[in-house]
Amino acid sequence: MNFWRVGLLSLVTIVLLSLTRFSFDRYQQQFGQTASTPASPILVAAAASLQPALQSITPIYQAHLNQTINYNFAASGVLAQQIQQGAPVDVFIAAAAQQMSALVQQGLLAAGTPSTLLTNQLVLIAPKQSLVSLTDWRQLTDPAIKRIAIGEPRTVPAGQYATEVFQNLGILELVKSKFVMGNSVKSVLATVETGDVDAGIVYITDAKNSSKVQIAAIADDKLHSPINYPIAILKSSKSLTKSRQYVEFLRSKSAIAIFKKYGFGVAKSQS
């Protein structure tokens, strides 16, 4: 009885294992194909704050060039980690220079990159139905403000900039214990939208496109390092030409117009 049971169990295990093996092979085949054939989609790793803007730009580009673009939106630090671990990314757009410079140092970027694509502003936001009227950054030290949502500073550039603002205002130690640290700027925005925190720090582009939050104050850009979005093509990309085309398109007038509509600034270096 027991013998049969063991036999049956091992049979099932072997079948399952070979199935996974089979699908893995198919995945590899598919993957290999995508890397070599001309119609292959390109994979863009982009900072979470770019999600709405890029999602409205992409259909225009795809209609134009019959080129599929896949996105991976996450905190810039997370994306940089994934790229360092070998994620098959073609184009990387970060929300801070710091995350890009790690890749530059490791020699992972194609020649001529990175360059700055966009700029942004940091804002203090509050839930729309908030009872406390928030107008100034220093107000965050007030005991009435119990929780402040920010991005986890090591991985989320918006959190990194927020920490710089608090440090330069000299109130970091006073507000530190109120931080609820989200894993992307989008999760920070969502946390403020639900009203479970009293305030949050996101980009002006996130705040403008949400109906559930109000902008309490805009950070003086002297208080934090410049918010630049560098764009780069990865050296390991199997479709360098297509990636270049895509990057050029993002600098075109039609793309810039959409970025501006969402509240982004355009980098000064390229008029």
Next chain:
Amino acid sequence: MALGLPNLNLNYMSIPDLSPLWISLKVATIATMITCGLGTIVAYQMYRYRGKARSLIEGIMIAPLVLPPTVVGFILLILLGKNGMIGQILDRWNLGLVFTWYAAVIAAIVVSFPLMYRAALGAFEQIDALLLDVARLEGASELVVFWYIALPLAIPGLVAGTVLSFARALGEFGATLMLSGNIPGQTQTMPMAIYFAVQAGAIEEGWFWTIIIIGISLVGILIVNHWKI
């Protein structure tokens, strides 16, 4: 470390802030105490209850075991959030639960309860029912039957359930992150510290917490094995 797992030089790396360890132990211990009592009592009631709704009730209580933690977290957030059904009532007395360590305790109770319940039910079902009936014939009240006969006979199963619940509470991540947030020094547990360390590429810090969790889990398994002898 005698484990010889990673190539870890403890002198070289700085020891991270230990607060995730204390928060994890605090949350898991309180949650386990509540789960242990609640699970035992509910399991004993279910052991005696043979009504029609039995499988329905059991299904609801086991659900957190089979549901993804994110689903549990989402439901709890909907219920306990500032605009949630229970959250709105609590808000009237200025009792915000979300983003506090109490929320982590609640998440841990919900996910560890099924383990305690299953283990306790199994333990009660293994008792010779005649023993309980004999006591009842002799005039013992239900409370006496439970306290002096059923409970002592079920102890090994209850201990196993408690240790499993503790391990589950200690490892809880998804629902906890959604409900209690990542607040370093207040709600950041060890699994959360690992998650954020790995995302930030802080591999040494990830290893540090991983080894501590493995150590605690091994001790738990040793306790269960010791008790069974």
